[in-house]
Amino acid sequence: MDRRKHDRAQQAKKTVTTKLLLQISGWACVVLLCASTIHFFLTYERAKTSIIQTLQFDIDSRLERSQLFLSYIEKNAENLEKEFLRRYDIFLDHPDWAERFDAWYEETSPGVLRLKSDFYHGVSFYEGYFRGVTSFIGPHQQPLTQEFKLRILAAQHTLNKLGPAWEGLVAGTHFSLPENALIQYSLEHPWGLLADKNLVITDFSVVKSTLQSENPERRPGWTGLYHDTTAGYWTLTYQKPVDRDGQHLVNASFDVRLDWLINNLTARPKPNAEHFVLNSKGEVVGASNIRFQSLSVPVIGEATSYKDAQATAMFHALEAANKLKENAVVYGFLSEQILIVQHIENAGWWYITAYPLGEIRSKALIAPLQFTIGGVILVLFILVVVYWLIRRDVSKPLRYLSKVANMVDAKNYNEVVRESKEKVHARGEVELVLQAFRTVAARFIRAQEQLEHEVKERTAELEEANKELDRLAHLDGLTSLLNRRSFDRDLRNHLREEGHYWLVLGDIDDFKLFNDNYGHEAGDVALQTIAGYLNSKFHGHAYRYGGEELALLLPVSDTQAQREAILSMIHDIECLEIPHEFSSRPHPFLGVSFGVAPLLPGDSPEDVIRRADERLYEAKNAGGKQVKFCPFIAH
Numbered sequence: 001m002d003r004r005k006h007d008r009a010q011q012a013k014k015t016v017t018t019k020l021l022l023q024i025s026g027w028a029c030v031v032l033l034c035a036s037t038i039h040f041f042l043t044y045e046r047a048k049t050s051i052i053q054t055l056q057f058d059i060d061s062r063l064e065r066s067q068l069f070l071s072y073i074e075k076n077a078e079n080l081e082k083e084f085l086r087r088y089d090i091f092l093d094h095p096d097w098a099e100r101f102d103a104w105y106e107e108t109s110p111g112v113l114r115l116k117s118d119f120y121h122g123v124s125f126y127e128g129y130f131r132g133v134t135s136f137i138g139p140h141q142q143p144l145t146q147e148f149k150l151r152i153l154a155a156q157h158t159l160n161k162l163g164p165a166w167e168g169l170v171a172g173t174h175f176s177l178p179e180n181a182l183i184q185y186s187l188e189h190p191w192g193l194l195a196d197k198n199l200v201i202t203d204f205s206v207v208k209s210t211l212q213s214e215n216p217e218r219r220p221g222w223t224g225l226y227h228d229t230t231a232g233y234w235t236l237t238y239q240k241p242v243d244r245d246g247q248h249l250v251n252a253s254f255d256v257r258l259d260w261l262i263n264n265l266t267a268r269p270k271p272n273a274e275h276f277v278l279n280s281k282g283e284v285v286g287a288s289n290i291r292f293q294s295l296s297v298p299v300i301g302e303a304t305s306y307k308d309a310q311a312t313a314m315f316h317a318l319e320a321a322n323k324l325k326e327n328a329v330v331y332g333f334l335s336e337q338i339l340i341v342q343h344i345e346n347a348g349w350w351y352i353t354a355y356p357l358g359e360i361r362s363k364a365l366i367a368p369l370q371f372t373i374g375g376v377i378l379v380l381f382i383l384v385v386v387y388w389l390i391r392r393d394v395s396k397p398l399r400y401l402s403k404v405a406n407m408v409d410a411k412n413y414n415e416v417v418r419e420s421k422e423k424v425h426a427r428g429e430v431e432l433v434l435q436a437f438r439t440v441a442a443r444f445i446r447a448q449e450q451l452e453h454e455v456k457e458r459t460a461e462l463e464e465a466n467k468e469l470d471r472l473a474h475l476d477g478l479t480s481l482l483n484r485r486s487f488d489r490d491l492r493n494h495l496r497e498e499g500h501y502w503l504v505l506g507d508i509d510d511f512k513l514f515n516d517n518y519g520h521e522a523g524d525v526a527l528q529t530i531a532g533y534l535n536s537k538f539h540g541h542a543y544r545y546g547g548e549e550l551a552l553l554l555p556v557s558d559t560q561a562q563r564e565a566i567l568s569m570i571h572d573i574e575c576l577e578i579p580h581e582f583s584s585r586p587h588p589f590l591g592v593s594f595g596v597a598p599l600l601p602g603d604s605p606e607d608v609i610r611r612a613d614e615r616l617y618e619a620k621n622a623g624g625k626q627v628k629f630c631p632f633i634a635h
């Protein structure tokens with residue numbers, strides 16, 4: 001059973017259908033593989049370009065908005081500076097106004113002065129109404145100068161006037177002084193009331209970076225992301241040092257509202273993109289992986305700036321590779337990422353977007369995968385159709401052709417003509433071959449029928465000819481009597497039979513004289529005449545024994561009747577009236593003498609012939625024209 005299955009499987013492998021399908025499948029796979037690979041590389045490039053373009057477009061629009069925002073802050077820092085200087089100049093012209101300071105400030109702890117809390121909650125003093133303003137003057141050893149107090153008051157008035165204008169846009173507007181003092185406008189945070197009594201503002205980079213010793217070029221600048229422990233929030237601060245005649249008076253400053261700026265910069269347009277905003281030192285200003293709400297508050301005494309070792313490492317690596325350039329797109333850098341680098345000019349920040357290359361590959365794979373799956377389905381469908389068509393139009397007809405060829409080989413021409421018309425659905429060349437087979441088969445049938453007919457005719461003719469030949473072989477040419485060979489054969493046969501036969505030997509009397517006198521030809525005619533008589537009387541039993549000798553082999557059922565028939569021959573031959581005037585016998589007609597002997601059991605042909613010949617000799621001696629019987633059959 002298994003063997004048969006195996007043979008069938010082997011047979012199936014050899015069929016045209018299977019071979020064609022295997023070849024088509026193989027080629028289809030190769031084509032699909034090549035097309036998918038080409039498609040993948042084209043799509044990969046397109047996907048990469050498209051993602052980079054999308055990211056760049058997004059970055060540009062964010063940067064534009066952010067730049068505007070930062071420009072706005074920087075511009076307003078200038079306004080803040082101008083207003084402060086204007087008021088400072090006015091206040092300098094009224095030195096007695098310094099007395100107000102003593103009325104407004106109170107010592108909350110030894111050496112620490114703060115603006116009374118009424119200025120935060122709302123109070124009217126002199127020419128103005130104050131609200132949202134707090135102030136902190138850290139511990140100091142030296143007595144406060146009048147000029148310092150005027151600066152504090154000028155800053156306080158400036159903030160009270162301009163601060164509300166930026167409410168909602170910035171987290172806080174403030175002036176810091178290099179003498180460890182800070183005046184802030186903010187309705188949300190009473191910073192000056194809350195600042196730690198031991199706070200040394202100039203120890204923090206926020207203010208430190210504006211000191212003349214730290215910043216001799218007097219450049220304004222942005223801090224990195226840091227936690228304002230007093231305000232209790234993470235922020236960025238813009239600081240603009242304000243000097244007059246080489247004296248560092250104050251810093252006009254804004255604490256940025258991070259939620260808008262950083263969220264604008266670091267929101268993910270694509271879920272897998274990470275965005276980093278780093279300052280010029282590589283410190284993190286913002287990143288898409290930071291949630292400010294969830295950032296832990298640094299422990300007091302620790303550095304308050306935000307640290308991200310990985311982002312900083314990326315920054316320094318880019319810097320070292322000289323890739324920190326405007327509009328730089330860096331491939332395969334840092335764990336197979338695409339990095340898009342942009343510069344935020346106002347702040348001097350670097351905006352870096354990282355997108356995983358693997359993500360692009362995955363996206364690029366989708367289209368070729370869809371193409372491949374679609375291709376496979378299409379190829380399968382085509383294969384099924386091709387299989388069905390090949391089976392119907394090629395395989396089946398070919399198998400049938402093979403069967404028809406076998407029929408032709410087996411000479412079943414009728415079956416070829418009959419079956420090939422009915423059983424197979426052939427088209428095209430196969431139909432032509434089948435038609436050719438049918439034509440050949442029909443011709444063979446016609447040829448066979450003709451041949452059979454001719455063979456029949458020839459056979460009949462041959463049989464006739466054979467019969468004639470046989471007859472001629474057993475007849476005497478001159479007399480048409482059975483010849484000597486027939487006589488010998490029949491005598492041997494009759495001797496073997498049970499039947500009762502007589503041998504009659506005859507000899508024409510004085511035939512030499514007849515020949516000599518009438519001619520040999522007349523002798524032949526006479527011989528034919530006597531033979532004709534015997535043939536008519538004993539047809540099938542009369543023989544020419546030799547020369548002028550004749551013989552009869554007669555079946556005897558009635559002895560007497562046979563005797564009479566034999567005796568009557570003398571008279572009948574006399575009646576033929578063949579003239580023989582030269583005969584030595586009494587009558588002038590040609591006559592015949594006969595000797596008769598029976599075929600006895602145990603006789604040889606010679607025995608019988610000898611006995612009949614003895615009787616014939618007797619008849620001749622007795623004068624001829626008579627019959628002599630053996631003694632057994634005398635009566």
Ligand SMILES: Nc1nc2c(ncn2[C@@H]2O[C@H](COP(=O)(O)OP(=O)(O)OP(=O)(O)O)[C@@H](O)[C@H]2O)c(=O)[nH]1
Pocket residue numbers: 507508509510511512513515519520521522523524527546547548620
């Ligand atoms: N025309 C002719 N003559 C034949 C043929 N066969 C034998 N003979 C002749 O028959 C003759 C026989 O002669 P014989 O044997 O002497 O006998 P016979 O003359 O008949 O004498 P008896 O027998 O004693 O009566 C010969 O002359 C033969 O030539 C034959 O086919 N045609």
